[in-house]
Amino acid sequence: MREHTEPLLFELSRTGRTGHSLPELDVPQKPYEEMLPEDVLRKNPPELPELSEPDVVRHYTKLSQLNHAVDTGFYPLGSCTMKYNPRINEEVSQLPGFSQLHPLQPVQTVQGALELLFNMEKFLCELSGMTRFTFQPAAGAHGEFTGLSLIRAYHSHKGDTGRNKIIIPDSAHGTNPASVAMAGYKTVQVKSNDRGGIDLEHLREIADNTTAGLMLTNPNTLGIFDENITQIAEIVHNAGGLLYYDGANANAIMGISRPADMGFDIVHFNLHKTFSTPHGGGGPGSGPVGVVEKLVPFLPVPVVEKKDNSYYLDYDRPESIGKIHSFYGNFGVIIKAYAYILSMGMEGLRRASEEAVLNANYLMRALAKYFHLPYDRTCMHEFVLSGSKQKELGIRTLDMAKRLPDFGFHPPTVYFPLIVEEAMMIEPTETESKETLDAFIEAMKQIAREAEENPDMLKNAPHTTPVRRLDETRAARQPDLRWRP
Ligand SMILES: *Cc1c(COP(=O)(O)O)cnc(C)c1O
Numbered sequence: 001m002r003e004h005t006e007p008l009l010f011e012l013s014r015t016g017r018t019g020h021s022l023p024e025l026d027v028p029q030k031p032y033e034e035m036l037p038e039d040v041l042r043k044n045p046p047e048l049p050e051l052s053e054p055d056v057v058r059h060y061t062k063l064s065q066l067n068h069a070v071d072t073g074f075y076p077l078g079s080c081t082m083k084y085n086p087r088i089n090e091e092v093s094q095l096p097g098f099s100q101l102h103p104l105q106p107v108q109t110v111q112g113a114l115e116l117l118f119n120m121e122k123f124l125c126e127l128s129g130m131t132r133f134t135f136q137p138a139a140g141a142h143g144e145f146t147g148l149s150l151i152r153a154y155h156s157h158k159g160d161t162g163r164n165k166i167i168i169p170d171s172a173h174g175t176n177p178a179s180v181a182m183a184g185y186k187t188v189q190v191k192s193n194d195r196g197g198i199d200l201e202h203l204r205e206i207a208d209n210t211t212a213g214l215m216l217t218n219p220n221t222l223g224i225f226d227e228n229i230t231q232i233a234e235i236v237h238n239a240g241g242l243l244y245y246d247g248a249n250a251n252a253i254m255g256i257s258r259p260a261d262m263g264f265d266i267v268h269f270n271l272h273k274t275f276s277t278p279h280g281g282g283g284p285g286s287g288p289v290g291v292v293e294k295l296v297p298f299l300p301v302p303v304v305e306k307k308d309n310s311y312y313l314d315y316d317r318p319e320s321i322g323k324i325h326s327f328y329g330n331f332g333v334i335i336k337a338y339a340y341i342l343s344m345g346m347e348g349l350r351r352a353s354e355e356a357v358l359n360a361n362y363l364m365r366a367l368a369k370y371f372h373l374p375y376d377r378t379c380m381h382e383f384v385l386s387g388s389k390q391k392e393l394g395i396r397t398l399d400m401a402k403r404l405p406d407f408g409f410h411p412p413t414v415y416f417p418l419i420v421e422e423a424m425m426i427e428p429t430e431t432e433s434k435e436t437l438d439a440f441i442e443a444m445k446q447i448a449r450e451a452e453e454n455p456d457m458l459k460n461a462p463h464t465t466p467v468r469r470l471d472e473t474r475a476a477r478q479p480d481l482r483w484r485p
Contacts, residue, residue, distance in 0.1 A: 006062055006466075010483050013049035019056055047485075066466045068410045070278060074436050076363075078382045078413040078425025079173065079221060080280065081251045081273035083356075085336075088343065089276045093335040103327040107312055114311035117304045117328065120338045126346070128247070128267050129260025130290030134300045135329035140248050141175040142324070143268030143287030144215070146300065147244045148183035149321045150266060150291060151213045153298040154242065157319060163212035163241070169198050171222055171417045176215045176246060185212060192419060196375040197226040200235070207239035217246035218262060219253070219380035221417040221425070223360065233263025242266065242295075250274045251429065252357055252381035255350030265292045275337035286333035300324050355430035356381040359437060363428050366441045370448035374420050381429070387422035395451040395458055397422040402469055403450070403461035407443035 032041055051059075068075065075082035093099070101113055121133045137143040148166065155163050165188045166180045177187045188206050191199040198216070207214075214236045219225045226232065233243055245264035251274045259267045271277055272285035279285070291299060301320045302313035344352065357380050364373065364383040371385040387397035401411035401424070413425040428437060450457045462468060 006059075006066070008483055009049040009051060009056070009059055010485070012051055012055050012059065015050060017050045017052055017055075019051055019053040068405065073408045073410065074428075074432060074440055075410040076412050076426045076428050076440070077410060078223075078384070078427040079248060079416070080413070081248075081270075081381075081427060081429060082279060082410070083251070083429035084431040085276045085278055086340070086343070089336040089339040092339040093332045098335055099332070101331075103331075108310075111311055113331065114304050114313070116335065116338055118306055118311055120334055120341075121304065123338070123341050124269060124288060124290055127250075127254060127258065127349070128245075128269070128290050129258035130267055131293045132296045132299060132303065133288045133290040134303065135286065135288045135331075135334055136300050136323065136325035137268065137287040137289055138325055138330055139272070139285040140246070140268055140270045140287045141179055143270075143289045144175060144179035144244070144246065145182050146287075146289045146321075146324050147266040147268060148179055148185060148213075149324070150289070150295050150298045151242050151244070152183065152185075153319065153321050154295055155212060157298070160240070163210055165210050166212055166244075167203070167206060167214040167236070167241070169216065169220065171196070171220050171419050172215065173217065173221055173246065173248065174416075180215070190214075192222075195377065196220065196222040196224040197228055198232055200228055200231060203232060203235050207235050207241065209240060211236065211239050211241040213242040213244055213265075215244040215246060216264075217249050218259075219249050219382075221249075222375055222384050222420070223252075223379040223382035223425075223427075224375055224377065225252075225380055229262045237263070248273060249381065252353055254353040255346050256353055260292060265295060266290070271333050271337040276340035277333045277336050284330040284333055286330045286337070288329070288334075302328075304328075352430045353381070356428070359428040359430060359432060360426070362434075363426060363437055363441065367426075367444055370445055371424070382425060382427035384417065384420050385424045385426065386420050387424060390448070390451040391422050393451050393455065395455055397424055399458040399461065400424070400447050400451070403447050403458050404443060405462045406464045407439075407446075409440055409443060 070082050070084055097112065101110055107114065117135060124133045125131065134146070137146045155161065164186055166185045167188050167190050168176050168180065169192055170189050171192050180187045190206060191202045193199040216232070218229055236243055242265040243263055245259040245267040247259065247267050247269040250269055254274070267290045268287045269275070270279065270285070270287055273279045277285065297317065297319040298321055300323055301317050302315045303317070305312055305314045341349065360379050360381050360383055364379050367385060368376070372388045374384065374386050387395070387400060390400065397414050401414045404411045415423055416425060417423060447458065
């Protein structure tokens with residue numbers, strides 16, 4: 001049942017109403033039967049809604065306003081880096097010289113696009129310390145799969161075929177074990193210690209000659225930088241494995257620390273988190289993968305090379321894992337990231353990371369007065385609170401999350417990472433003002449008070465949204481998307 005009152009286009013339809021005016025036909029019109037075979041012709045015209053242009057514009061504008069968005073409010077969805085993306089980068093990516101290109105054009109006619117890929121690769125190498133990048137992966141998870149395929153290619157090239165395990169911490173993002181399974185490896189879980197990092201003793205026990213590699217994000221999903229990272233790298237390397245850096249949390253480290261210096265061999269960046277493309281919403285993403293020198297031969301084909309002042313695509317790479325995406329990846333997203341990096345400069349990127357970290361620590365300290373903070377140490381760009389105190393009052397984290405839209409805020413990520421009870425993972429990003437952060441603190445403070453004094457307010461939340469509390473499973477499993485007359 002629909003709860004909000006917005007009529008559908010079909011309900012707004014009035015026979016004969018129209019939203020277009022086409023010029024008169026100046027060629028003879030042939031009957032359709034003469035142009036198309038009979039069996040593909042409709043017997044009856046389609047039943048489409050008949051509407052004026054303002055009807056349509058208002059309808060879609062209202063629909064767009066039913067959703068929360070970074071453009072309408074604070075969106076502290078941890079791990080997703082829902083920051084504001086400057087409009088200029090959207091505009092640049094839509095310049096006709098870029099948007100009208102076809103990937104099958106001869107390389108002499110796309111020199112500018114290849115130059116952009118070539119230069120962008122240099123930027124990502126500088127930020128990560130890696131030697132080369134591929135832009136083919138379309139998302140972080142796709143980058144993980146690519147990286148694991150590179151790990152497999154590396155070991156089998158050496159004739160080392162007994163390695164079938166990938167080590168992942170118990171705080172890992174769900175895509176990590178999923179990618180491991182996709183790539184045909186087994187996951188071995190390494191425990192976290194009480195400071196939120198990897199338990200080194202446990203890692204030493206499980207790293208052996210069946211270990212193909214370790215996947216880690218640093219800072220990890222608790223928002224904590226693992227200060228033992230060089231030791232971790234040493235343990236894995238000594239066992240003969242490689243280290244994969246899940247770069248989804250790169251918004252904390254740009255221009256400050258580099259995955260290659262930490263000891264990682266492979267990295268992906270989520271251009272659609274850190275570099276000016278919104279994350280989520282179903283649009284195209286980009287998860288470029290970078291590698292250290294010894295893995296370069298295995299990168300997907302083609303790579304962009306430069307010779308005698310012109311750029312070309314190199315397919316002649318016999319050890320390559322092949323292709324993992326059509327053409328060269330989602331080029332539009334790469335353009336936006338390139339424009340973002342150029343407009344920020346390396347100093348600007350560093351400042352963005354510093355301010356993302358500052359904002360997170362400011363929020364964490366203020367909110368720790370009202371909520372349990374399980375890992376009480378300086379955080380990076382995000383932090384994880386626990387709703388365990390409120391749970392004792394019969395209030396779940398879900399109830400508190402559902403109350404936030406009433407204040408105009410998107411809820412944080414909840415119930416992740418799995419190792420924190422009633423988790424709330426909060427990532428404010430660098431693009432929010434102190435006023436916004438303070439308003440969020442006020443809202444959370446009120447929610448903590450309601451948990452004690454007015455629990456029904458939380459249990460029945462949200463109160464002001466177009467739809468109230470949804471059955472989230474049914475919305476995903478049995479969506480009712482069809483209009484019936
Ligand atoms: C978002 C995220 C991923 C997966 O990235 P997608 O682009 O959504 O596939 C992996 N790891 C972490 C820590 C993430 O936050």
